[in-house]
Amino acid sequence: MDSKEHHEQNHQLATAKDSQNNSKKIGNSGDPIVSWIHTFKNNPKLWVKWIIPIAVGIILWLIPAPVGIKIHAWHLLAIFIGTIVGIITGPLPMGAVSMLGLVLVMLTGTLTPDAAFTGFSQETVWLIVAAFFIARSIIKSGLGFRIALFLVSKLGSRVLGTSYALALTDLILAPATPAAVARGGGVIMPILRSISHVYGSEPHSPSAKKAGQFLTLAAFQVNVITPAMFLTALSANPLVAQLAGQQGVKITWGLWAWAACVPGLVSLLVIPALLYKLYPPEITKTPEIAAHAKKELHELGKISITEWVTVITVLLVLVLWTIGQPLFGMDPTTVGFIGLAVLVLSGALTWDDVKGEKQAWDTFFWMGTLVMMATYLSKLGLIPWISNHIVSLIGGIQAFLILCGVYFFSHYLIASNVAQVSAMYAAFLAASISVGVPPFFAALVLGFISSLDSGLTHYSNATAPLLFGMGYVSVGKWWTAGVICAVANIVIWMTVGSAWMHVIGLW
Structure with missing residues (x-):
């Protein structure tokens, strides 16, 4: 009996020891510091x-x-x-x-x-956070996907029509979605994949030219234009408004949208058509796609109560962003949080959704930090000093065109809209104003460029690697299309855009 107990005891001790050794091995392999060192080595x-x-x-x-x-x-x-x-x-x-x-x-x-820590108290930082929460409701409720399917079912009988349906989807979602990648990657990309697959257009193969190549290029370039049209359509835009405000140029949500609407709509009409000519799909008529979208839309069923709440909330927020300030003295950040309150009270968003919106809180942190640094660079006199030196080097009103060109094509070297705005916008705006360019005109043009220049490369913003990574477009075609669309956008926004801004009294 004692011998048996002793044997069992030894067996238990051996088992416990093996288990402890295994735990140590597992712990070491999962240890973050060990993993960090291993990553550096390899x-x-x-x-x-x-x-x-x-x-x-x-x-x-x-x-x-x-x-x-x-x-x-x-x-x-x-x-x-x-x-x-x-x-x-x-x-x-x-x-x-x-x-x-x-x-x-x-x-x-x-x-x-x-x-x-002053950057974290800035109202524009909180505005973009509120907009992220509203965007989460659009995606969570399925409203964004439903809008896309509806538009494709109506316009998708031709490939060009499908590209305009995707463009219209992006445009509709843009005012309340501050992450272009949320629209381009979260809503547009799955539908684009589905459409391409239906037509046997597969990535990394000759069949990519059937439809996938054109649709990918068009969807990406559209996703570059829509962020330029609304203050809340890109997380870098409120940073633009913040930096402009520090130089006495107050850009409201309504002013940005009003100034960008005409050149933006022209670009949305021209760019897909231009790409259709340059990279024509082998399949042009697509009745199957419209039918496919109708089938998926039917399977979704009726619009849910949550979707209706989201629709009403988004419309309310957009109206108040446009007229709330002049009529009721209601600033955009207050409006954004009114929208969030409605969504939480209605149950369209839970508090766990709010806490778990990682991109919103990540944006809050980096934006608050960069706003703080940029603010104090201006307060301490560095930005005016840099702008004065830029003016002394190039001088004259023609300097603005040079500044815009440098600002635009510097994005070949930068993979982030935020990084570009943070590093360059304030100094370039100050220099532009110094050479005699009307402040609101200069501030908005440089703000628009901060979005439009994202179309140059396959690494220029967060959407680019997602769409490029699908494999429908080669690097050469992506870059070629990028520079062609860049030139087209420059012409449109500098001619139609400038004329429109003259009509509305910005210069």
């Missing part, structure tokens, strides 16, 4: 992603501040540029890189904690 490029922003920041920090620049302003610039380079190289997600910049601002004594 990914030499990650070192480069870290070294470049750190080196840039240190070099700028050590360079003596130019005459006329306060030392704190110069050190803030070093941290700011290092942060922007870090966002571009991407050793960590954008929010994490911004957090490191925020820590450095306080750790080095460049700004006090009170000053460092």
